Amino acid sequence: MNLIGRRCKSHLENMRANTYAPHFPKLIVFGILLSTCSSLGARDIVANEIEKDSNSIIRGGYIARTSNCISCHTDVKDGSPLLGGGRPIITKFGTFFSPNITADPISGIGQWTLEDFRNALTQGLSPQGEHYYPVFPYTSFSAMSAADSEDLWRYLKSVQAFKTVNRKHQIKFPFSLSLAPRLWKMAFFSFKPLEFNPKKSLRWNRGMYIVEVLGHCQECHSPRNFMGALSKKTAYSGAKHPTDNGYIPNITPDPTSGIGHWDEDDISWFLETGFLPDGDITSGVMAEIVETATSQLTTGDRQAIATFLKSLRPIKNPSLERETENAEEDW
Amino acid sequence: MVRKNLLISTILALVLFIIGLPAVQAADEAKDVIKFRQNLMKGIGAHINNIAAVAKGKISFQGNLVSDAQGIVNGLATTGDLFPEGTEGGKTNALSSIWEDRAGFEKTLRESSEKAEQLLGVIQDSGDIKEIGVALGALGKSCGKCHEPYRKKM
Numbered sequence: 001m002n003l004i005g006r007r008c009k010s011h012l013e014n015m016r017a018n019t020y021a022p023h024f025p026k027l028i029v030f031g032i033l034l035s036t037c038s039s040l041g042a043r044d045i046v047a048n049e050i051e052k053d054s055n056s057i058i059r060g061g062y063i064a065r066t067s068n069c070i071s072c073h074t075d076v077k078d079g080s081p082l083l084g085g086g087r088p089i090i091t092k093f094g095t096f097f098s099p100n101i102t103a104d105p106i107s108g109i110g111q112w113t114l115e116d117f118r119n120a121l122t123q124g125l126s127p128q129g130e131h132y133y134p135v136f137p138y139t140s141f142s143a144m145s146a147a148d149s150e151d152l153w154r155y156l157k158s159v160q161a162f163k164t165v166n167r168k169h170q171i172k173f174p175f176s177l178s179l180a181p182r183l184w185k186m187a188f189f190s191f192k193p194l195e196f197n198p199k200k201s202l203r204w205n206r207g208m209y210i211v212e213v214l215g216h217c218q219e220c221h222s223p224r225n226f227m228g229a230l231s232k233k234t235a236y237s238g239a240k241h242p243t244d245n246g247y248i249p250n251i252t253p254d255p256t257s258g259i260g261h262w263d264e265d266d267i268s269w270f271l272e273t274g275f276l277p278d279g280d281i282t283s284g285v286m287a288e289i290v291e292t293a294t295s296q297l298t299t300g301d302r303q304a305i306a307t308f309l310k311s312l313r314p315i316k317n318p319s320l321e322r323e324t325e326n327a328e329e330d331w
Numbered sequence: 332m333v334r335k336n337l338l339i340s341t342i343l344a345l346v347l348f349i350i351g352l353p354a355v356q357a358a359d360e361a362k363d364v365i366k367f368r369q370n371l372m373k374g375i376g377a378h379i380n381n382i383a384a385v386a387k388g389k390i391s392f393q394g395n396l397v398s399d400a401q402g403i404v405n406g407l408a409t410t411g412d413l414f415p416e417g418t419e420g421g422k423t424n425a426l427s428s429i430w431e432d433r434a435g436f437e438k439t440l441r442e443s444s445e446k447a448e449q450l451l452g453v454i455q456d457s458g459d460i461k462e463i464g465v466a467l468g469a470l471g472k473s474c475g476k477c478h479e480p481y482r483k484k485m
Contacts, residue, residue, distance in 0.1 A: 246484030269387055273468045274475060279376025279383070281474045284484060291472075 053154070060155025063148050066214040066301070067141070068293040071285075073098045083156070084164035089135055090243050093228060094171035096135045104161040117153045118146075124185060131181040133169075134189070134228065140216035143194035148214070188229035200311075203300075207308025210301060215293070220285070221251050237315035246284065247320055254314040267306035271295070361418045365425075368413035371406050378402040379467065382450070386464035393458065400451040403470070407444045411437055424483040432480075439477040446470040 064070065075086040075098075085100040102108040109117065116127040124131060124138035132138060144152075174180065194213060196205055211217045222230045223239040237258070238250030250258040259267070266277045271294035274282045282290060294302065378399040384390040414436070419427050429436045450466040453459075 241484070244484060265387060265389065269383065273383075273464075273471055275379065275383060275467075275471050277380070278373075279379035281471045281478065283475050283479045283482075287472075287475050287479070 056151045056154045057158045058155075059148075060151035060153065060158075062296075063152045063214060064155055065293050065296045066210060067152070068215065068289055069101070069152075070292050071288050073101050081160075081162035081164055083159055084162040086164060086167055091135060091228070092242050093133075093175045094169060096133065096169045096171070097167035099166045100162065100164045101156060102159055102161045102164075103157050104163050107163050107165050108161055109156065110161060114150060114153050117156075118149050121149055121152075123191065124181075124189065130178070131185055133171075133175075133181045134184060137216040137219045139189060139230065140213055140219060142189075142191045143209075143213045184227065184229075188227070201307070203304045203307050204311060206301065207304035207306070210297075210305055211308050215305070217251070220248055234315055234317075236309075236312055237317045238320050239317075240319060250315065250317045250320050251309055252312045252315045253310055254316050257317040257320045258314060259309070260314060264303065264306035264310055267309055268299070268302040271297070271302045271305060272299075362421060364413060364415065364418050365421055365423045368410070369423075371410065371413060375403050375406045378406075379471070382454075382463065382467055386460055386467055388460065396454045396458075396463070397451070400447065400454050403447045404444065404451055407440065407447050411440050426481050426483060429481045436477070436481055439473070439481070443470065443473040443477060446473045 070083065072087060072089065073083045073085050074080060075084065080086065081102070083101050085098045087098045089096045089098060100108045103110040105111050112120075112127055119125045119127070120132065120136075121138060122142045122144060124134070124136065124142075126132065141149075169176075171180075194209060197208070200208075218230055218235055221238060222235045223237060224230055224242075236251045237254075238248050240247050252258045253260040253262075255261060262270070262277055269275060270277075270282070271290065273295070274287055274290040276282065281287070294305075297305075381390075381395060381399045385393055385396060414425060414429050416430065419425060419430055446466070446469050450463070450470050453462050453466040
């Protein structure tokens with residue numbers, strides 16, 4: 001975990017640097033343009049363009065953190081390039097290696113258009129028309145707003161490109177057949193835009209968007225069926241970890257197996273620091289997510305997540321209950 | 332003859348008793364040590380919670396901050412001693428990696444001790460709620476770094 005901690009920190013620092021650094025030359029060019037522009041009108045237009053572009057990248061960086069792109073698309077090894085891919089993701093169906101999503105034209109997504117990017121993100125389709133396995137959470141991202149995906153796109157384009165070559169997935173037969181993800185999508189994937197709920201507060205709606213779409217929390221916290229599809233009925237009610245001995249917590253407000261005894265402040269505090277209400281600290285993947293994603297959010301967004309989670313229907317998950325009862329012995 | 336047999340069996344019983352005694356004691360002790368260190372960890376958790384309540388702005392009373400932080404420092408100072416050989420089995424979430432990689436375990440513990448002392452320092456020197464929150468967060472991360480490789484996933 002030392003490695004992961006250090007890696008995340010250095011990458012977050014890199015990321016912050018990368019967000020702004022590549023644009024200095026451009027700004028200087030614009031500056032020269034500006035100083036030679038005598039017309040006030042033209043100056044305004046150029047100024048707005050600069051603002052739009054750099055703000056877009058900053059917003060995109062925020063979306064990248066909220067969507068936790070970094071954790072999966074960066075290999076855990078110390079010093080591996082930010083968003084260069086190669087991190088193994090172990091599933092029941094085999095081991096997947098996240099691809100390079102830097103702007104490198106050969107290994108990365110340097111030759112993609114914004115349209116290609118949106119198709120990948122929201123439809124699970126590669127520019128060549130191949131279907132992605134749902135290990136890539138397009139199932140959640142499908143409802144990402146057009147503005148957010150464009151900002152994210154601009155941010156990815158601004159990150160330093162690396163040539164890291166993509167590793168081939170090691171998928172078990174018959175899931176390795178190219179038909180498999182296509183069939184899976186026919187059975188389990190449908191594109192549905194997110195609807196603003198006018199009966200609920202703005203904060204709740206923001207929370208829903210972060211939890212359901214950007215943060216793709218369901219991808220871990222909801223049980224899956226035998227084909228790895230998320231169960232809508234029991235969403236967020238946790239599960240035994242599919243590939244190791246741990247378990248994934250129930251984050252519905254059920255009092256015995258979920259987080260019913262947490263209040264909204266407890267959730268915000270957890271997302272900011274990783275501390276549980278009993279003073280213990282989260283570990284594993286969630287510790288990483290707290291470090292690279294949720295602790296980087298605005299306080300308002302963390303509160304929005306808390307508001308939304310507390311509004312979920314409480315679901316009892318008997319498989320997790322025993323462990324929660326014993327939680328006090330679990331130090 | 333009967334007397335001799337009695338003597339031998341008494342000696343034998345005594346010898347067995349003396350040999351057996353530490354074994355029985357050790358078994359009991361392991362269970363108690365495990366319980367003891369679990370209580371210690373829970374205590375540290377409680378101290379952290381009380382400091383967190385102040386850092387979150389839920390509690391305005393600051394009179395216990397120093398003693399809570401001191402409690403964490405003291406607890407972490409003895410944590411290493413509470414994982415002796417022979418306490419890796421039983422009702423514990425401690426992983427055998429503690430004993431296999433003792434140096435690494437002690438090192439992460441030391442890091443936590445340092446962070447706890449820094450937290451105590453911030454409380455004593457500035458008392459600023461924001462700074463306390465940051466120092467507490469740093470301590471929490473160091474706890475996680477020790478739990479990750481040395482505690483069962485929960």
